[in-house]
Amino acid sequence: MINVIPGEKIPTAPLNTRLPVWRIPGWLLAFVWLGRGTFRSVVLTARYWWITGPAAASWWIADQHGWPVLAGVVAGLVAGALSWWRLHPASWLRCGWYPLVGRCRRLWIYRRGWTSAMTACGLVGVHGGERWVPRLLGVRSNRWGDLVTVRLLPGQHPDDWAKAAPRLAYSFNLREARAHTTGRPDRVVLHFVRRDPLVGTVQPFPVPASPDLSHLQLGVREDGTAYRLRLTGSHVLIAGATNSGKGSVLWSLLRSLAGGIASGLVEVWAFDPKGGMELAAGAPLFARFAYDDPDSMAGVLEEAVKRMRLRAARLRGVARQHTPTVDDPLIVVVVDELAALTAYLTDRKVRDRIRESLGLLLSQGRAVGVHVIAALQDPRKDVLPFRDLFPTRIALRMTEPEQADMVLGDGARDRGAMCDLIPETSPGVGYVVLDGVREPVRVRFSYLDDGDVSDLAATYGRGAAL
Structure with missing residues (x-):
């Protein structure tokens, strides 16, 4: 049986061994060489038809009608292309x-x-x-x-x-x-x-009047096309070192939801353990905003769990997936610096309450329209024990090579997620794993400055007139 390899064989030099001598007539050898050369010429002519075809046509026109006619045909083709x-x-x-x-x-x-x-x-x-x-x-x-x-x-x-x-x-x-x-x-x-479309800063995108939760435009992919996040039925984890652009991801997401916030289809419950330094500028966008006392944050998360359970009881046997309405809106829980609530709190009882509430929201909230968007710097397992409950993960610039695998899954760095090689001069650049695609895709998220955030809050805040 002849084994056929789907590739091209590399010619190798024969061994220096003494072989039997077969005397072949010169005319037969010439005939074989001629046939082989003719076959190769036909193959190359057919393979590179986009070169041989125009060359043959140009030769025929010049031979039959002269060089001026050929020049006119070329000029016409150039004019048509222009x-x-x-x-x-x-x-x-x-x-x-x-x-x-x-x-x-x-x-x-x-x-x-x-x-x-x-x-x-x-x-x-x-x-x-x-x-x-x-x-x-x-x-x-x-x-x-x-x-x-x-x-x-x-x-x-x-x-x-x-x-x-x-x-x-x-x-x-x-x-x-x-x-x-x-x-x-x-x-x-x-x-x-050859050229990187993610070198420059990505400007904020227009705010849709009614957000499409399965296609929220947040940034630009490495091929120059738009990156759209699928929030329906998903939780989102954002991980990155200091000044890596986690705020770009959060504010890009909030901007894409702003139309739904203003109309009442979306409620955002925001948690900022850093005293409100990151999210306070967008306070009018939030239905609940906790930023100071860890005990009050734990209470708000427990209230979110209660809302989730009441909604689950109401939908049980009626619908398998929640549909947002003004009377029953989508709830988006946004937590900036999640590790400050799950790992760094000194009050053990409060920390356990927060962990329990987040675990319940992550494991039971997707079907009933309660989604968690969390950002943190350290993706280690002891800092975020329920990391695997986030279906959508975004890895920005990291300080260590193995952290890319911690966020995106084993082997992510070998498949191209070089998070540790992202320069500090490119905040908002990161890697995401798309549905049905094994390899991470490089993305740059849009950047909103303080003025953009203030305008967004003033225009689309709760109760704002549209």
Whole structure:
């Protein structure tokens, strides 16, 4: 049986051994070389039709009608492309320019150094005494980078490519790279970044009149598209070092909910153990605001548990998922610096009350419309014992490499969540894990300054006239 490897064989030099000599007539050898060369020429012509086709057409026009006609045809095509670009730049970039850039980069950047890069990064397989390199299937380019699709060799796993992605980026002289899985198990997509869309500050987004709880726009993803948080049926954990941008995430979320707060569809219960330093500017947005006494915070959390249980009793046997209304709004519990309530309190009884209430809200609150949004600096298990009850986790800049795995799950850093390498000059940049995607996605959240927060509170605070 012949084993077929989905890759390209690397030629190796034969061993210096004495083999039997077969005398072949020169005419037969020439015929074999001619056939082999013809076959390869046909294959290359068909593979690179976007080069050979225009070249053949240009030669035919010049031969049949002369060089002036060829120059006129080229000028017409250029004028048509420029008109397309001016009249509808989005479709020109999507259907015209970026496909051409992708083909050129595949040929001159990736294809030319593919074998050496795969060998140097340890992605070459050995089968039957031969070395095989993974096959480069295609390159799709956009404004920010390249998406390179590769077929895996037998025995390879997407995690192998995720670990090798940083070395591949340096091999091709690019900024960075990450590996992503696709719908097919035998393929992986390498995202090479040429330009970073997350370098600049992201401005606040418009406030929707009625928030879509399954698509709350909070920031921009690494591919330049919008990042939308799914709050329905979820709790959110935000972890990051000091000045990493946790406030950007919280205020971006509150801004996306502001329309619902003003209309009464959403109630925000805010807790700020730092004396209100972070959340006090948005006090008009909150139905309950506790910031000073830990005992009073424990009481408010216990009141939230009571509301949750009453709602659960009312919905039991009627509905499996709560639907927010003005009379029965969605309750969002926002806790800034959660560790100050769960680990650093000296009063053990108050700390246990808070832990018990938070555990009940996290384990039973999603279906009845009670969601917890918590931020903290230290993601260790002894600081946050119920970390696994947060389905949605956001990891900002961290101080230690292993903290990314603590927040996003085991192996998150190997799959690209380099939280410890985020520069201090990029607050609000972090990694999130999207539904159905194993690999973390890099995101930058919008930034609201003090003026933006004050305007938000004045415009959309409870009782504000819209």
